[in-house]
Structures are given as C-alpha cells and as structure tokens.
Amino acid sequence: MTTGSRPWRRALAWLSLLGPLFFASYGFANAMAARATDVRSIVFAWESHVPFLAWTIVPYWSIDFFYAASLFTCRDKREVDTHALRLLTAQVVSVACFLIWPLRFAFTRPETDGLFGWMFDVLLGFDKPFNQAPSLHIVLLVILWVRYGTLARGAWRWLLHAWFALIGVSVLTTFQHHFIDIPTGALAGWVCVWLWPAEGRAPWRGAAWARDAKRWRLCAAYAAGALACTALAVWLRGVAWWLLWPAVSLSLVALNYSVLGAAGFQKSTSDGRLSMASRWLFAPYLTAAWINSRWWTRAAPRPVHVADDVWLGRLPGRGERDGFDVVVDVSAELSMPAARPTDVFRPMLDLVVPEAAQLKGVARDIEAARVRGRVLVCCALGYSRSAASIAAWLVDSGRAASASVAIERVRAARPQIVLGHAHQRVIA
Numbered sequence: 001m002t003t004g005s006r007p008w009r010r011a012l013a014w015l016s017l018l019g020p021l022f023f024a025s026y027g028f029a030n031a032m033a034a035r036a037t038d039v040r041s042i043v044f045a046w047e048s049h050v051p052f053l054a055w056t057i058v059p060y061w062s063i064d065f066f067y068a069a070s071l072f073t074c075r076d077k078r079e080v081d082t083h084a085l086r087l088l089t090a091q092v093v094s095v096a097c098f099l100i101w102p103l104r105f106a107f108t109r110p111e112t113d114g115l116f117g118w119m120f121d122v123l124l125g126f127d128k129p130f131n132q133a134p135s136l137h138i139v140l141l142v143i144l145w146v147r148y149g150t151l152a153r154g155a156w157r158w159l160l161h162a163w164f165a166l167i168g169v170s171v172l173t174t175f176q177h178h179f180i181d182i183p184t185g186a187l188a189g190w191v192c193v194w195l196w197p198a199e200g201r202a203p204w205r206g207a208a209w210a211r212d213a214k215r216w217r218l219c220a221a222y223a224a225g226a227l228a229c230t231a232l233a234v235w236l237r238g239v240a241w242w243l244l245w246p247a248v249s250l251s252l253v254a255l256n257y258s259v260l261g262a263a264g265f266q267k268s269t270s271d272g273r274l275s276m277a278s279r280w281l282f283a284p285y286l287t288a289a290w291i292n293s294r295w296w297t298r299a300a301p302r303p304v305h306v307a308d309d310v311w312l313g314r315l316p317g318r319g320e321r322d323g324f325d326v327v328v329d330v331s332a333e334l335s336m337p338a339a340r341p342t343d344v345f346r347p348m349l350d351l352v353v354p355e356a357a358q359l360k361g362v363a364r365d366i367e368a369a370r371v372r373g374r375v376l377v378c379c380a381l382g383y384s385r386s387a388a389s390i391a392a393w394l395v396d397s398g399r400a401a402s403a404s405v406a407i408e409r410v411r412a413a414r415p416q417i418v419l420g421h422a423h424q425r426v427i428a
Contacts (some may be wrong), residue, residue, distance in 0.1 A: 033130035103132035135185035142189025194277035246284035272336030325373030
C-alpha cells in the first residue's frame with residue numbers, strides 16, 4: 001500500500017524490520033567475539049601512521065541518517081523492496097563473516113572529550129572492537145552510494161561523492177577498522193547490489209545446473225584459480241591479501257558457468273554494458289578477458305567481410321566502429337563502448353557451444369539489422385560465438401545450403417575461427 005506517489009508505509013515497515021535486526025545481530029556477533037579466547041587482527045605496518053581524527057566521527061555517524069532516509073527515497077514497491085533486500089543481505093552476509101572469522105581492532109583509541117567525545121561514548125555503548133571484516137559500515141556505504149547516486153544531480157552529486165568518500169575514510173580515522181576491512185566490505189557491498197539488481201532479473205532467478213560437460217570443466221578451472229588465489233593470499237598475507245579480489249571474481253565466473261549462465265555477468269541488452277556491480281566484482285577477470293581479446297587478435301584486428309553487408313570481427317573498442325551502422329554483439333563478459341540504440345546484444349558464454357535457439361534468434365537479429373546498413377557481428381575475439389552466429393544466419397537466410405557449407409564460407413573470410421562438429425550440429 002502506498003501513500004501519495006511513494007510507498008511510505010512499505011518503507012516504514014522495512015525500516016521497522018531492518019533497524020532492530022541491525023542492532024540485535026550486530027550486538028550478538030560482538031558478544032560472541034568477546035567470549036572467544038583467541039581473536040586476531042589483520043594489520044598492515046603502515047596503518048600505525050594513520051592519524052586519529054576525532055571530528056570524523058561526524059561523517060562516520062551520518063551513515064545512520066542516510067540508512068534510515070534511503071528507504072523513503074524509493075519511488076515504487078520494486079525499488080523499496082530491492083533496496084531493502086540489499087540492506088538485509090548486507091546484514092546477513094556481514095554478521096555471518098563476523099561469526100565465522102572474528103577479528104578485533106588492534107589499536108587503542110585516544111581519549112576524546114567534548115561533543116566528539118560524547119559521540120564516541122554513545123558509539124561504544126553498543127559497538128566493541130570486533131566485527132571487523134568485512135566492515136559493515138563499508139558494505140552499507142556501497143549500497144547507499146548506489147541508491148543516492150541515482151538521485152543526486154549536478155553539484156549535489158559531487159557533494160554526495162565527497163561526503164560518502166569521507167565516510168569511507170572515517171572508518172580508519174575514527175580507529176574503528178583496519179584497512180583490510182575496507183576492500184572486503186566493498187566486495188561484500190557489491191555482491192549485495194549484484195544479487196538484487198535495480199533493473200532486469202536477479203542473476204539467480206534463472207539459475208539451472210549446466211548440462212554441458214564443457215561448462216563444468218570451465219567451472220572447475222575457474223574454481224581452481226579462485227582456490228589458488230585464496231591459498232596464496234592466506235599463505236603470503238601482506239599485499240597478497242589483494243588476491244582475494246581475483247578469487248571472488250573467478251568464483252563468480254565459475255558460478256556463471258555452472259549455474260547462472262550468461263545472466264550472471266549482468267550485461268544489459270539495451271546498452272551493452274555490464275552492471276556497475278559486475279564491473280567491480282568481475283574486474284580482475286574482465287581485465288584479463290580484454291587483454292586476451294586484444295592479444296589474440298593483434299595480427300588481424302580489422303573486421304572481415306563475410307556476405308552482403310555482414311562483417312565479422314572482435315568487439316570494437318572506442319574509435320574502432322569503422323562506420324558500421326549496427327553492431328550485433330554476442331559476448332557476455334565485455335561491455336560495448338559507445339553503443340547506439342540500434343545495436344543488438346545477445347550475451348553468450350565464452351568457450352562453450354551456444355544453444356540452437358540462441359543461434360536461431362541471433363540469425364534473425366542479423367537479418368533484421370541489415371535494413372539499417374552495414375552490420376558487424378562480434379564477440380571478444382570474433383573467432384567462435386560471432387562466427388557461429390553468422391554461420392547460423394547464412395543457413396537461416398538461405399545463403400548456405402548446410403551448416404558445413406556456412407562454416408566453410410565463414411572460415412574462408414576468417415581462417416582463425418574455432419568452430420567444430422558441436423557447432424555444426426546446433427547450426428544445422
């Protein structure tokens with residue numbers, strides 16, 4: 001039920017649930033850590049030089065206001081539910097981490113008096129030197145930054161960024177957290193946003209176990225990479241803790257291949273961009289995928305003509321569109337820079353054979369796009385997914401009598417393509 005144009009009552013109901021849950025679960029995790037006999041700390045040597053700035057308790061505290069108010073900024077039921085579920089997930093994930101691997105803050109906070117001292121005293125009334133990684137403050141900051149970032153414009157937007165950045169810094173300068181808590185908190189925050197996207201379906205809603213053995217082999221390879229990164233981080237420590245980022249990234253890629261499919265990358269079919277959450281979470285993998293794309297195609301970076309006004313190539317970078325009127329992009333893992341409204345996006349997983357229905361659909365997309373002019377069909381390298389798509393178009397449009405003829409025609413234009421018997425079966 002809504003009052004006026006906004007779901008005020010629903011927002012209030014969510015706040016009535018989230019508020020008590022926050023204090024109850026956070027306090028419980030603190031109490032459990034306090035009872036433990038060996039609670040360790042993860043501290044970098046340089047952190048001893050971080051200054052204590054008492055006044056930063058003000059931005060630190062301000063997140064409470066932004067938290068409560070954020071639910072009432074939502075314009076409809078879906079918006080408020082999505083935002084509230086992100087906040088709820090943040091609480092569940094963070095408290096679970098606090099209970100599984102409790103950590104404590106290792107430094108002694110200087111005595112503070114006056115207004116700032118009173119604010120610290122109130123804070124310490126329910127907070128203890130535990131509940132460290134991931135910093136729930138940072139987890140919530142990411143979620144709130146995303147929420148308010150959709151509302152602020154112009155100078156207000158820059159002011160918002162400055163203040164929220166100050167909140168992020170304040171977890172160090174109030175001596176509430178060590179540095180390791182910040183990146184782990186940011187990762188957890190982006191996971192919450194990724195699980196509950198503002199647009200489109202949640203990645204887990206269409207989850208189904210992969211039936212293709214190749215997908216499971218790739219899942220195992222990426223999972224092994226994630227495990228190796230985690231093991232190195234725990235073994236080497238120090239700067240090696242950053243390996244937890246590629247560990248998370250590779251774990252999610254493994255999840256995409258085993259269960260979620262291309263939807264896990266959250267590539268928009270309207271503008272060809274991955275969601276902000278995906279760009280952060282998958283960043284190490286995406287960086288490697290982009291470098292791999294440029295490296296393998298360095299000897300033949302230009303698109304090749306296949307038939308009529310249809311061309312085959314790699315995903316174009318900025319300034320590489322070469323006058324194509326329409327780009328049909330079938331990659332799932334790379335964002336399309338400077339996409340146009342006429343472009344078509346049909347995300348498919350890399351290194352696996354597309355389904356026949358996928359190729360049938362993209363074949364018709366290619367034919368429909370031809371009325372607008374020159375068409376570039378692309379994927380990361382332009383060797384497999386896009387090549388299979390053009391071969392399917394050749395068969396579907398009657399330009400090739402069979403899948404084998406279509407594949408050979410594409411191969412004649414681009415000898416580097418990787419299409420085997422499995423591709424031939426789904427194209428036929």
